[in-house]
Amino acid sequence: MKKVVRGFYSIAHAVKLCKPNVIAAYPITPQTEIVENLAKMYSNGELEGCEYVTAESEFGAASILVGASAAGARTFTATCSQGLILMSEVLLNAAGMRLPIVLVNTNRALSAPLSIWNDHQDSMVLRDGGLIQIHVETNQEAHDMVPLAFKVAENSKVMLPFMINMDGFKLTHAYEPVDLLDQDTVDSFLPPYNPPVYMTTKNPLTFGCYAPPHCYTEFRVVMQRAMMRALDVLEETYREWAEVTGRDWGGHVVGEFLDDAELAIVSMGSLTGMVRDVVKELRKNGVKVGLLKIRTFRPFPAKQVKEALKNANKILVFERAVSFGYEGPVGIEVKSALFGLNPEFYSFAVGLGGRDVPREELMKIITDVYEGKVEQGFHFGTVKEFEEVIV
Amino acid sequence: MTYFASGHGACPGCGLAIAVRNVLDALEGKCFVANSTGCLEIISSQYERSAWGVPYIHSLFENAGAVAAGIELALKALKRTDEGKVVVFAGDGATADIGIGTLSGMMDRNHDVIYICLDNEAYQNTGNQQSGLTPMGSNTTTTPAGAIMLGKTGRKKDMISIAVAHGLPYVASASVAFHADIRRKVKKAAEIEGAKYIQIHTPCVTGWGIDGKQTITSAKLAYETALYPIVEFENGELTRVRKIKERKPVEEYLKIQRRFRHLFKHPRGQEIINLIQKIADENAKKYNLDL
Ligand SMILES: Cc1ncc(C[n+]2csc(CCOP(=O)(O)OP(=O)(O)O)c2C)c(N)n1
Ligand code: SF4
Numbered sequence: 001m002k003k004v005v006r007g008f009y010s011i012a013h014a015v016k017l018c019k020p021n022v023i024a025a026y027p028i029t030p031q032t033e034i035v036e037n038l039a040k041m042y043s044n045g046e047l048e049g050c051e052y053v054t055a056e057s058e059f060g061a062a063s064i065l066v067g068a069s070a071a072g073a074r075t076f077t078a079t080c081s082q083g084l085i086l087m088s089e090v091l092l093n094a095a096g097m098r099l100p101i102v103l104v105n106t107n108r109a110l111s112a113p114l115s116i117w118n119d120h121q122d123s124m125v126l127r128d129g130g131l132i133q134i135h136v137e138t139n140q141e142a143h144d145m146v147p148l149a150f151k152v153a154e155n156s157k158v159m160l161p162f163m164i165n166m167d168g169f170k171l172t173h174a175y176e177p178v179d180l181l182d183q184d185t186v187d188s189f190l191p192p193y194n195p196p197v198y199m200t201t202k203n204p205l206t207f208g209c210y211a212p213p214h215c216y217t218e219f220r221v222v223m224q225r226a227m228m229r230a231l232d233v234l235e236e237t238y239r240e241w242a243e244v245t246g247r248d249w250g251g252h253v254v255g256e257f258l259d260d261a262e263l264a265i266v267s268m269g270s271l272t273g274m275v276r277d278v279v280k281e282l283r284k285n286g287v288k289v290g291l292l293k294i295r296t297f298r299p300f301p302a303k304q305v306k307e308a309l310k311n312a313n314k315i316l317v318f319e320r321a322v323s324f325g326y327e328g329p330v331g332i333e334v335k336s337a338l339f340g341l342n343p344e345f346y347s348f349a350v351g352l353g354g355r356d357v358p359r360e361e362l363m364k365i366i367t368d369v370y371e372g373k374v375e376q377g378f379h380f381g382t383v384k385e386f387e388e389v390i391v
Numbered sequence: 392m393t394y395f396a397s398g399h400g401a402c403p404g405c406g407l408a409i410a411v412r413n414v415l416d417a418l419e420g421k422c423f424v425a426n427s428t429g430c431l432e433i434i435s436s437q438y439e440r441s442a443w444g445v446p447y448i449h450s451l452f453e454n455a456g457a458v459a460a461g462i463e464l465a466l467k468a469l470k471r472t473d474e475g476k477v478v479v480f481a482g483d484g485a486t487a488d489i490g491i492g493t494l495s496g497m498m499d500r501n502h503d504v505i506y507i508c509l510d511n512e513a514y515q516n517t518g519n520q521q522s523g524l525t526p527m528g529s530n531t532t533t534t535p536a537g538a539i540m541l542g543k544t545g546r547k548k549d550m551i552s553i554a555v556a557h558g559l560p561y562v563a564s565a566s567v568a569f570h571a572d573i574r575r576k577v578k579k580a581a582e583i584e585g586a587k588y589i590q591i592h593t594p595c596v597t598g599w600g601i602d603g604k605q606t607i608t609s610a611k612l613a614y615e616t617a618l619y620p621i622v623e624f625e626n627g628e629l630t631r632v633r634k635i636k637e638r639k640p641v642e643e644y645l646k647i648q649r650r651f652r653h654l655f656k657h658p659r660g661q662e663i664i665n666l667i668q669k670i671a672d673e674n675a676k677k678y679n680l681d682l
Contacts, residue, residue: 056496067461
């Protein structure tokens with residue numbers, strides 16, 4: 001059923017259809033309305049078989065889900081920014097314990113300076129912790145990825161936390177027509193959670209053990225293997241989703257106009273829509289540009305990225321984060337995936353802290369790079385003259 | 392199957408193991424354990440050598456209260472509440488300091504959980520640093536007794552009152568000196584719906600500087616001097632205290648432990664001993680401990 005809804009509703013509705021057993025909530029803008037929508041559903045008796053709990057902090061919320069997930073429950077939460085960072089110790093712990101907690105991160109900039117607006121700095125900080133991470137472009141995509149996240153996270157070949165990243169405000173607060181799923185469709189796609197092991201007095205097991213040096217590495221090895229297996233599981237599940245719903249989001253990455261592109265532009269999240277628009281316009285004018293949208297960020301689909309970008313001799317990455325002291329994190333990943341190809345490489349941090357990214361700015365950067373007017377390397381998008389004052 | 396196997400790695404004479412065994416026995420093993428990082432976790436959860444005969448989870452230092460709440464919610468949602476009680480074992484540092492936020496949340500939401508604070512009066516797992524429950528005058532590695540400092544300043548954080556202030560249906564203190572009392576309290580707690588807080592005094596052989604054989608005598612002296620009042624609150628009312636027949640001076644408790652040795656040598660040591668005696672007197676008055 002197509003309805004014009006806001007991003008947080010598209011998430012809440014999908015979560016409800018996934019029949020979670022425990023939802024833990026703690027507010028932070030621009031995530032808050034996801035858990036508020038779920039609270040309303042809970043309060044109206046629409047979340048059968050579910051316990052909804054308001055935690056004392058994001059740290060508590062994530063911890064509650066660790067206990068619940070270990071006890072065999074399907075679990076959900078949403079957060080972003082400072083909340084995500086406050087959760088981080090717990091989430092990385094959940095990854096090590098192989099608990100398939102699903103969360104939505106409504107990407108928001110980190111303090112200081114304080115900013116409630118969107119960029120990707122928050123999720124990038126958690127890059128190396130063992131969470132599956134995907135980025136969505138639209139609210140429809142966000143909606144569709146929720147059942148998919150549960151299915152992949154809970155797959156016994158994977159068993160890892162799954163974080164769906166959606167751009168704060170740009171998606172959460174935007175009204176878009178969304179074809180809302182129905183219960184039967186989700187039921188036919190997502191079976192009830194049947195954990196291979198869980199806490200029960202019928203078979204007492206120890207979770208979160210202490211590992212001396214002779215076996216710690218082994219735990220990390222299996223985690224890495226699970227992450228690498230998740231690449232295939234994700235791909236299969238993206239395909240299965242297309243069969244069940246008729247909506248094909250493509251695989252880990254989606255390429256457009258790349259076969260003969262001289263300049264390939266890489267983008268992630270909601271910015272992609274506008275980049276696509278610019279690419280299409282430039283194409284009309286005979287400029288050989290193409291687009292690569294990255295959906296799966298962890299595990300990183302290096303093979304697919306390399307394959308998609310193999311023909312371009314210039315690569316331009318737009319991203320909403322900086323790895324301070326080096327470059328943009330997405331740029332770093334893409335560059336490493338392309339090892340051996342050696343194209344010219346450009347990356348631009350744009351839209352930090354919610355700064356507007358006008359179409360003309362993208363257009364200018366792209367044409368400048370295309371025409372060879374920009375030096376290779378990492379750049380910030382438009383910045384005013386700004387002197388750091390050190391007395 | 393034993394609920395807490397003898398193969399754990401605690402120091403001989405450690406109070407934690409005694410407390411844990413009594414709690415698990417009282418619950419007849421029908422429980423889910425959430426444990427914070429600390430001595431207990433390290434001595435019992437090693438991969439391939441787990442001492443636990445009950446479902447057990449260790450997540451972090453500061454979240455056992457929340458993890459237990461999550462287990463309780465899951466059991467409710469999955470309609471498995473008849474499987475057993477949810478129990479937390481957390482150290483005094485995990486309880487009174489770093490984990491007090493998640494504990495407060497658990498108590499505030501009144502989750503059906505028995506929270507057991509194993510009070511060995513310092514961060515023992517990291518080598519005897521002061522916690523909020525370290526008593527005044529104690530020599531710890533972060534409050535070392537020296538020429539101008541006489542160990543921990545300030546008194547033990549009153550977690551019992553903090554728990555009572557949360558409106559809990561059941562709050563109690565206990566001591567490894569009294570096994571039957573621990574078991575009775577745990578059984579009672581298990582019958583009450585909602586959040587329960589029990590703080591058990593569990594001497595630490597290495598941190599306190601006592602002999603392995605002195606665990607029970609030290610714990611007993613803490614009670615006999617009124618430095619560790621053994622009390623019970625139900626729905627905010629003080630319902631029971633363990634009366635003291637002939638209260639002993641605090642020196643008797645202090646002098647057998649290395650962590651207080653400096654108090655008997657330092658020129659200002661007596662001042663601190665007097666302050667500690669004052670705390671004991673106040674405890675005795677507050678809870679009407681003297682028989
Ligand atoms: C966030 C965090 N900070 C510090 C530590 C290091 N640490 C592990 S156990 C511990 C002390 C535990 O003390 P307590 O809770 O009193 O338990 P005990 O070991 O005394 O039984 C500390 C500081 C940690 N694991 N996590
Ligand atoms: S250090 Fe103390 S608390 Fe830890 S095992 Fe030894 S005696 Fe027990």
